[in-house]
Amino acid sequence: LSSLLKDPSLLCTKAYVAGQWVGADDGTTFPVTNPARGDVICEVPNLGRAEVARAIAAAEVAMKEWAARTGKERAGVLRKWFDLMMANQDDLGKILTAEMGKPLAEAKGEVAYGASYVEWFAEEAKRVYGETIPGHQRDKRITVIKQPIGVVGSITPWNFPNAMIARKVAPALAAGCGFVARPASETPLSALAMAVLAERAGVPGGLFSVCTSKRASDIGKEFCENHAVKKLTFTGSTEVGRILLRQAAEQVMKCSMELGGNAPFIVFDDADLDAAVAGAMVSKFRNNGQTCVCANRIYVQAGVYDAFSKKLAEAVAKTTVGDGLSEEVNFGPLISEDAVEKVEEHIADALKKGAKIEMGGKRHALGGTFFEPTIMTGITPEMVISHEETFGPLAPLFKFETEEEVIALANNTIFGLASYFYARDIGRITRVQEALEYGMVGVNTGLISTEVAPFGGVKQSGLGREGSRHGMEDYLEMKYICLSV
Numbered sequence: 001l002s003s004l005l006k007d008p009s010l011l012c013t014k015a016y017v018a019g020q021w022v023g024a025d026d027g028t029t030f031p032v033t034n035p036a037r038g039d040v041i042c043e044v045p046n047l048g049r050a051e052v053a054r055a056i057a058a059a060e061v062a063m064k065e066w067a068a069r070t071g072k073e074r075a076g077v078l079r080k081w082f083d084l085m086m087a088n089q090d091d092l093g094k095i096l097t098a099e100m101g102k103p104l105a106e107a108k109g110e111v112a113y114g115a116s117y118v119e120w121f122a123e124e125a126k127r128v129y130g131e132t133i134p135g136h137q138r139d140k141r142i143t144v145i146k147q148p149i150g151v152v153g154s155i156t157p158w159n160f161p162n163a164m165i166a167r168k169v170a171p172a173l174a175a176g177c178g179f180v181a182r183p184a185s186e187t188p189l190s191a192l193a194m195a196v197l198a199e200r201a202g203v204p205g206g207l208f209s210v211c212t213s214k215r216a217s218d219i220g221k222e223f224c225e226n227h228a229v230k231k232l233t234f235t236g237s238t239e240v241g242r243i244l245l246r247q248a249a250e251q252v253m254k255c256s257m258e259l260g261g262n263a264p265f266i267v268f269d270d271a272d273l274d275a276a277v278a279g280a281m282v283s284k285f286r287n288n289g290q291t292c293v294c295a296n297r298i299y300v301q302a303g304v305y306d307a308f309s310k311k312l313a314e315a316v317a318k319t320t321v322g323d324g325l326s327e328e329v330n331f332g333p334l335i336s337e338d339a340v341e342k343v344e345e346h347i348a349d350a351l352k353k354g355a356k357i358e359m360g361g362k363r364h365a366l367g368g369t370f371f372e373p374t375i376m377t378g379i380t381p382e383m384v385i386s387h388e389e390t391f392g393p394l395a396p397l398f399k400f401e402t403e404e405e406v407i408a409l410a411n412n413t414i415f416g417l418a419s420y421f422y423a424r425d426i427g428r429i430t431r432v433q434e435a436l437e438y439g440m441v442g443v444n445t446g447l448i449s450t451e452v453a454p455f456g457g458v459k460q461s462g463l464g465r466e467g468s469r470h471g472m473e474d475y476l477e478m479k480y481i482c483l484s485v
């Protein structure tokens with residue numbers, strides 16, 4: 001991999017703790033593998049609680065001076081970091097593809113997307129406004145100020161190795177917080193490369209650490225039990241989110257949680273079918289179906305069901321599966337054998353309950369964790385896929401008759417992250433967008449993520465929002481000051 005990089009120093013095999021590039025105290029490491037080839041890229045340190053505690057202590061010290069800077073001063077450093085991320089977009093993309101598997105074009109897109117949060121929150125750093133409130137008595141003056149919450153612990157998944165961290169660290173640093181990241185053990189290299197650039201941009205030593213580790217639950221405990229940590233930010237499954245919320249309760253710690261989804265994608269009779277197919281392609285198959293906002297259940301109204309499934313199959317037939325580093329590839333491998341097995345289980349369950357495979361349905365001839373993009377029809381609510389996230393390239397098509405029926409079906413889940421629908425009737429659009437119990441609704445679009453909007457879920461999909469001016473609030477505390485004059 002390093003021979004493919006313009007700047008090989010972006011490929012790190014040390015962790016970044018308290019401003020130093022270090023190994024684990026006990027000298028242990030773990031391998032990072034390339035899911036497209038199954039070979040080991042390199043080994044990185046397997047840190048434990050002691051090293052993470054040092055990172056937290058350093059962040060607590062560093063953030064004092066950092067928080068005392070003006071918003072504009074912090075913005076300047078973040079802006080430099082953004083510029084460096086964009087200047088190194090190719091290399092960051094290659095590192096990301098190598099460790100995670102997504103096609104290079106998508107990986108570079110993710111780097112730009114991650115960087116956009118750094119740019120956005122650099123700008124927001126200057127706009128942390130407070131409030132003045134007319135006093136409740138003649139001699140009282142009331143003001144509200146916003147202050148950084150404190151040291152932030154972060155745990156992130158492998159599906160967006162750059163952007164999931166960028167979305168958290170950018171508002172945290174903009175607000176004046178210190179930040180300790182524990183990237184997924186599958187994808188630590190993108191996080192380390194970001195740390196190299198942060199250091200070059202002038203982020204003070206110790207303010208931002210990247211603690212690579214296989215011992216996720218130990219690190220989670222350190223974040224929750226260490227009194228210097230004031231906030232936990234997590235992206236991952238609802239299951240692990242629940243564990244962390246329980247642990248965080250001990251210190252009554254503020255938590256931001258971006259958890260699982262089970263996104264409905266609804267195509268009404270009056271939809272522009274070609275646009276709906278294009279939207280389904282990006283919403284379902286982006287990152288090979290491995291995003292928490294991927295369409296998981298595709299509901300198609302009876303009148304257009306056959307036409308839609310035919311057009312979707314035609315679009316899928318034009319795609320190419322392979323190693324993400326080669327230009328023409330649209331779908332890379334899945335992240336792991338477990339991920340492949342989950343897709344297989346969802347397919348087997350649906351087949352047993354009467355569904356039909358229209359396309360794909362099995363492991364790809366390339367072997368490893370490659371899987372054929374799959375379309376299934378005749379899907380019903382009894383099938384596992386209607387209540388669990390597949391996280392793979394499986395498009396299940398449900399048939400429905402009425403607007404009322406599909407809204408009930410779409411909302412019948414514990415999840416409430418992203419949802420999508422295609423329609424043209426303005427009355428219907430208004431009714432459906434208001435009725436969907438989701439934090440995000442894409443209307444006539446399958447792609448909704450942007451740094452300028454608040455990303456997040458309702459119900460068991462999470463707490464808090466990332467991006468937009470609201471994203472800053474998760475890293476700020478409000479202080480009300482009552483002055484008697």
Ligand code: ADP
Nearest residue numbers: 155156157183184185216217220235236237240
């Ligand atoms: P995914 O299926 O996306 O990996 P998980 O919720 O299993 O979702 O994992 C998300 C992140 O949380 C990963 O970095 C993982 O290592 C970490 N993790 C898993 N279990 C725990 C735990 N008990 N405490 C803290 N972090 C955990």
